[in-house]
Amino acid sequence: MSIVIENLSKDYGAAPVLSGISTVIATGEFVAVLGASGCGKSTLLNVIAGLEPPTAGSVSVPAGGAAFMFQDAALLPWLTARANIELALELRGIPRAERRQRADGLLELVHLGDAGAKRPHELSGGMRQRASLARALGQDKEVLLMDEPFAALDAITRDLLHDELERLWRAHRRTVVFVTHNVREAVRLGQRVLLLSSRPGRIAAQWEIDESVRSDPAAAAKLTQDITARLREEIRHHAH
Ligand SMILES: Nc1ncnc2c1ncn2[C@@H]1O[C@H](COP(=O)(O)OP(=O)(O)OP(=O)(O)O)[C@@H](O)[C@H]1O
Numbered sequence: 001m002s003i004v005i006e007n008l009s010k011d012y013g014a015a016p017v018l019s020g021i022s023t024v025i026a027t028g029e030f031v032a033v034l035g036a037s038g039c040g041k042s043t044l045l046n047v048i049a050g051l052e053p054p055t056a057g058s059v060s061v062p063a064g065g066a067a068f069m070f071q072d073a074a075l076l077p078w079l080t081a082r083a084n085i086e087l088a089l090e091l092r093g094i095p096r097a098e099r100r101q102r103a104d105g106l107l108e109l110v111h112l113g114d115a116g117a118k119r120p121h122e123l124s125g126g127m128r129q130r131a132s133l134a135r136a137l138g139q140d141k142e143v144l145l146m147d148e149p150f151a152a153l154d155a156i157t158r159d160l161l162h163d164e165l166e167r168l169w170r171a172h173r174r175t176v177v178f179v180t181h182n183v184r185e186a187v188r189l190g191q192r193v194l195l196l197s198s199r200p201g202r203i204a205a206q207w208e209i210d211e212s213v214r215s216d217p218a219a220a221a222k223l224t225q226d227i228t229a230r231l232r233e234e235i236r237h238h239a240h
Pocket residue numbers: 012017035036037038039040041042043044181
């Protein structure tokens with residue numbers, strides 16, 4: 001089941017935020033969404049998540065909805081990393097007897113096997129995002145929506161988490177919609193990059209990224225440059 005977005009428009013009562021967005025995101029596809037600040041990227045995710053209704057048009061997502069991961073980990077501070085994940089499992093109706101083992105499995109998956117007993121403030125930013133990713137995976141939804149999940153991390157931690165996310169995506173093939181400001185990140189992760197224009201947000205351009213480009217640093221750097229130039233154009237266009 002793919003995500004089908006048809007002629008989606010969204011406003012909050014004033015000027016349109018999103019206008020006439022149509023695209024189909026295939027099952028297991030990884031789509032990165034780029035755009036200037038305020039162009040409606042988070043709004044698009046919120047509409048896909050069902051947190052906001054469309055003003056016009058439609059969005060259909062696979063039954064069971066989507067899991068969501070935010071820029072700040074949004075872990076409950078009074079619970080351990082493990083208990084945060086157990087809570088997601090409980091909400092899914094996993095029996096108590098199984099939760100601990102499953103939570104530990106998810107912590108292992110994101111290489112946090114030793115940190116289950118720690119509370120969020122005892123974890124580094126990168127570890128918190130790993131725990132948050134484990135919690136999102138614990139929801140076991142086919143669709144994973146990620147809103148700038150690594151934006152607050154340093155470059156090295158971010159690169160590590162890119163590798164981790166790619167590994168998990170290859171192993172589990174969730175459908176991922178990943179919002180970012182960072183062109184290099186979009187090219188690093190996305191099979192497809194969507195560029196939104198500003199006010200209203202429309203699909204200004206999109207690129208399919210072949211495996212051969214991703215694995216060739218020179219080709220990836222060239223594409224990153226091209227997309228950055230196009231993004232600059234969007235931002236300049238909006239500023240005038
Ligand atoms: N709940 C809301 N009520 C009113 N206006 C909103 C609401 N949510 C977002 N907006 C407006 O919609 C526009 C798009 O916001 P959105 O957060 O979707 O953009 P964004 O591309 O994710 O921005 P950024 O990259 O800075 O996070 C902004 O002008 C914002 O002020």
